Amino acid sequence: MMKKWLIMMGLFSFFGCAKSIYQYDTVEQLPPEEYLTRLDAEEDAYLLDIRTGMEYKKNHIEGAEHANFLSFSFGKKIAPLDTTRTVFIYCETAHRSPYVAKKLWKRGFRKIIDLEGGYRALRRYQRPAH
Numbered sequence: 001m002m003k004k005w006l007i008m009m010g011l012f013s014f015f016g017c018a019k020s021i022y023q024y025d026t027v028e029q030l031p032p033e034e035y036l037t038r039l040d041a042e043e044d045a046y047l048l049d050i051r052t053g054m055e056y057k058k059n060h061i062e063g064a065e066h067a068n069f070l071s072f073s074f075g076k077k078i079a080p081l082d083t084t085r086t087v088f089i090y091c092e093t094a095h096r097s098p099y100v101a102k103k104l105w106k107r108g109f110r111k112i113i114d115l116e117g118g119y120r121a122l123r124r125y126q127r128p129a130h
Contacts, residue, residue, distance in 0.1 A: 029094070030114070032122045044086075045087065046081055048078075052068055074103075083107065094117050
């Protein structure tokens with residue numbers, strides 16, 4: 001019983017604190033249509049697919065760089081990025097991306113745009129994928 005309680009508390013902490021990153025004005029979560037419009041309008045932005053390698057290989061937004069959030073090398077992958085540039089992020093269902101947004105914020109990024117509903121919502125919106 002104690003083990004179940006500890007697991008539940010851990011999950012609550014893990015999922016409960018992540019959404020708070022969107023309290024900052026420069027961190028946004030946008031629906032697919034608006035996300036794509038902003039992405040097309042940004043000339044010098046990063047586009048990071050933070051899903052697993054298998055998810056990325058299956059399909060991804062054209063031009064997206066793969067940066068698996070669950071990989072030990074994630075920090076090394078984002079370390080050389082210019083924090084003054086806008087970074088667009090997405091995962092499969094927008095459950096991992098709040099944690100990446102928080103990590104990017106802690107690293108100094110101040111223009112972070114997350115895809116609301118993740119890649120799954122984008123597929124429903126029907127953007128051609130690579």
